[in-house]
Amino acid sequence: MSFEDWYRQDRLPHIYCAGCGNGTVINCTLAAVDQMGWKKEDTVFVSGIGCSSRAPGYILTDSLHTTHGRALAFATGVRLANPDLKVVVFTGDGDLAAIGGNHFIHACRRNIDLTVVCMNNQIYGMTGGQGSPTTPIGCLSSTTPYGCAEMPFDLCELATAAGANYVSRWTSYHVKELEKAVKAGLETPGFSFIEVLVQCPTAFGRRNKFRQVADHVEYLRTHSLLSVKRDRMLEKGEKIPEDMFVVGELTRRNRPALGVKRA
């Protein structure tokens, strides 16, 4: 099997805009799930509301497309009620960090055995480009027309501080790394969180001087700082450039976890 075998062919075409990064993330996630040897009948995809959350509707498994921000609470119910089912959650920055922020930190605290893939496009795509909790300072959106004045969340630091067993960040440029990170998340008992920075040409790029999709992907590539490199720079006392973000495996540990199926 390959990742393509996991798609609901009768649901195509999809709703994503030309140049959207979400398809890359879904492909990588399904490739990782496929490599795990999981069966379709044992796998459940859960999501909330937003562009990212439409993903489960295109996947040929049982799937639950829920209310805005609540995917992790629904997924907690599925996982605890039937630990034989493997549960993967797709979410976005607005869904997870704004309206779903409380569910996010509590799912991390419980360290419940879920794998959560967050497509962070730093904006509300589906509603047409409003500022989100991860919109960078100064960036334009339809609700930050003079530049975002609020500090963004670092979702990975949040997940780590709240107790997740596995945390990594990549971008839609890093497809091989992302695939491996999702697989590591699927393999790790407890709460696994993979943040993926994705381009959103329609709502974000258009307003923020990424005239071409490739410009945004190139920005994500050139502004990614590998966590190992960051660590080396810190050791040498070098300053981390403010416009860079750290990618790589950020947390891996084995805290007590909820919902782990006993062998």
Next chain:
Amino acid sequence: MTRTEFWQGNTACAEGALAAGCTFFGGYPITPSTEIAEHMAAKLPKKGGVFIQMEDEIASMASIIGASWTGARTMTATSGPGFSLMMENIGFAAMTETPCVVVNVQRGGPSTGQPTMSAQGDMMQARFGSHGDYAIIALCPSNVQEMYELTVKAFNLADQYRVPVFLMADETIGHMREKILIPDMVGRINRKPLVPGTLPFKADADLIPGFGKFGTGQHVHVTGLTHDERGYPCATNPKLHFALVQRLVDKIENARDDMADYDIINPDASQVFIAYGAPVRTVQQVMHDNRDRDIGFLRIRLVWPFPEKALAAFKKARHFFVPEMNLGQIAREIERHVRVPVISIPKLGGELHTPAELIAALEVHP
């Protein structure tokens, strides 16, 4: 064979849930319902079930819906403020036809109101609280025995009709202790399973689709968006949306006679009480103390969908008297169905009506 217990209403509710085969409880502490969660926390793990205290009532409601899709019988318990938070996902459960049971041990509102006092102020919220058109089922116990029996019934109705079912109790019934007879076993009506090869949201003649439990290889997509019979989003098709919402309402409203649960007492009376929940007890006291008076009584256990046909049994009624611990929420529903005057007897503040208050109403409207 039955056994006798002396239980609090909330304990009876939790025991009823366990007897009905509830295996998943997701909840959040709130007075005056907390004893239900505490009882489930103690008992469920020993029976192989799952108790989880969620971060709020939004998450509690979400968790029991998620768990329900694995085939489990699931429940949460709350009171007014939590019930308000649950409305979002109650609408999701109605739209996705997810069986689940929500217990609301009502207290005085609005807002934080009277946490330790009794009320029936959430009866309309139970029916209409989430956005959009839909239908649900609501049951109202008036004693500890009914806390047990109607909880069992709530699970059966939820599975039969694939709908959230509310046990609309109140602080009085939740916290009072009474003798209760526990049967050895209770009846069970299971969800109609999805026949392999049929569409997961294609309804049968009873307007209810078969349930495609997760983990059975049927690849069911569940969404709160307007969806077609395959379960696929189809949110801009006006005819499809109309037909879907009409079916969600009709599957409950059309079955109101099948699921009706009420007692008609002294149907030839000219003065007739209609009550549900705690005020039933005051009406019973009035009838007990005034056997010489010509008093009729419609005692309703299943309030939504409202059993309007029962009203026709009282052909000689000159007035219907409706004592409620709210400002007349169900009295207005009754007014829609009858031509004689409906006398609302509201009581707020957290105390039951006294028999004297009901007698006074009878005197004013002879």
